[in-house]
Amino acid sequence: MKVPFGTISITPESRKLINQAINSGRVSSGKLVREFEEKFAKLVNVKEAVAVSSGTDADILALAALYDFGAKRQDEVIVPALSFVATGNAVLHAGFKPVFVDIERDTLNINPELIEKKITRKTVAIMPVHLMGKPAKMDIISRIAKKHKLFVIEDAAEAHGARYKGKNAGEWGDMAAYSLYLAHIITTVEGGIITTNNEKLSAILRSLRSHGRACKCKVCVVNTASEYCPKRFKYGKDIRFIFERAGYSSKMNELEAAVGLGSLSAYHEIINKRHHNLITMIKRLREFSEYFFTIQEDKNERIGPHAFPIIVKENAPFNRDELATYLDRRGIDTRDLFSCMPTQCPGFSFLGARLGDFPNAEYMGNHGIHIGVHQDINEKHINYIFSVLKAFIASKVK
Numbered sequence: 001m002k003v004p005f006g007t008i009s010i011t012p013e014s015r016k017l018i019n020q021a022i023n024s025g026r027v028s029s030g031k032l033v034r035e036f037e038e039k040f041a042k043l044v045n046v047k048e049a050v051a052v053s054s055g056t057d058a059d060i061l062a063l064a065a066l067y068d069f070g071a072k073r074q075d076e077v078i079v080p081a082l083s084f085v086a087t088g089n090a091v092l093h094a095g096f097k098p099v100f101v102d103i104e105r106d107t108l109n110i111n112p113e114l115i116e117k118k119i120t121r122k123t124v125a126i127m128p129v130h131l132m133g134k135p136a137k138m139d140i141i142s143r144i145a146k147k148h149k150l151f152v153i154e155d156a157a158e159a160h161g162a163r164y165k166g167k168n169a170g171e172w173g174d175m176a177a178y179s180l181y182l183a184h185i186i187t188t189v190e191g192g193i194i195t196t197n198n199e200k201l202s203a204i205l206r207s208l209r210s211h212g213r214a215c216k217c218k219v220c221v222v223n224t225a226s227e228y229c230p231k232r233f234k235y236g237k238d239i240r241f242i243f244e245r246a247g248y249s250s251k252m253n254e255l256e257a258a259v260g261l262g263s264l265s266a267y268h269e270i271i272n273k274r275h276h277n278l279i280t281m282i283k284r285l286r287e288f289s290e291y292f293f294t295i296q297e298d299k300n301e302r303i304g305p306h307a308f309p310i311i312v313k314e315n316a317p318f319n320r321d322e323l324a325t326y327l328d329r330r331g332i333d334t335r336d337l338f339s340c341m342p343t344q345c346p347g348f349s350f351l352g353a354r355l356g357d358f359p360n361a362e363y364m365g366n367h368g369i370h371i372g373v374h375q376d377i378n379e380k381h382i383n384y385i386f387s388v389l390k391a392f393i394a395s396k397v398k
């Protein structure tokens, strides 16, 4: 049996929209992108959403928007030490310095109790990650940010559909950045989207995704300063060549938005299936609690069912790599549970952190894996996964 990590549903609606876009002759950013943005914003319950090329770009642009609010290059952004490496990379590529904070072992998320110690005069933002769709403690993080007048940007790449204390992940921060890569709950194949309640921020984000262009008129809201812009020659000059800020090239195209619109219409079905799979796996892992632990869903939250983490306990008579190899060889795709960015990812070594500085994040980097919970996984696959786990343990425990 095969249990792939991810799957993609390109729905009949997506196929129809893809053909429509091709036949219309307009495949670069246009009305489908705008429709996708509006529907995504509604789902998260925020005013605006700005679609971009990837979740990494969503992180970078959200950070780069802070320059319009007085942030300076090399200012500091607080991030958890454990995340997919894109979180830390985005801080660097936006021109800031990542300041890492260790995570909690049970939630895999930034430990709010350690944040204040890392705040300096240069700190401009906190960027919590809802890892594996488990919401970070946004009430505490928001209080700290308010006290120190910091922006909050949620890295919600893995948190589609997550809820925490009565609000959606994505409703807490000044902005939230989502990945729409194909292993994610809502997908455009490759893509990302930033949500916000602040229309000034969404206008800046639209400018940033299109090289920092100036125009923010209603037509250009899709594709800043397009050839359809009614104000194109407003300043006696082609407005498409007025650049107000140092921008990026990271627009979404119509074909991606078509896949995304189909994905959105199947959203409730997909998320319910994935959530059921995740909760079933969490419960069934309890049988092996002597050897493994994972995240739990608390009463006041709903995990966005991104994937199922399995972490090997200290005293287990086997290691993570043996487990991963055993599962992979039996058709169950595994991924490592990422790495501690400052100490286990060489790209951050220039910042000078030392192994041992982030014990919990490093533990996950050495002992964690995650596997898929996607909509094509059913009861039979789950039974298979747990029978393989059982056989693995039996092979190791004499």
Ligand SMILES: Cc1ncc(COP(=O)(O)O)c(C=O)c1O
Pocket: 054, 055, 056, 057, 059, 083, 084, 086, 087, 129, 155, 157, 158, 178, 179, 180, 181, 191, 192
């Ligand atoms: C936490 C986190 N942040 C950012 C990203 C980057 O998203 P993308 O791969 O779409 O660039 C990912 C990707 O899965 C992620 O898991």
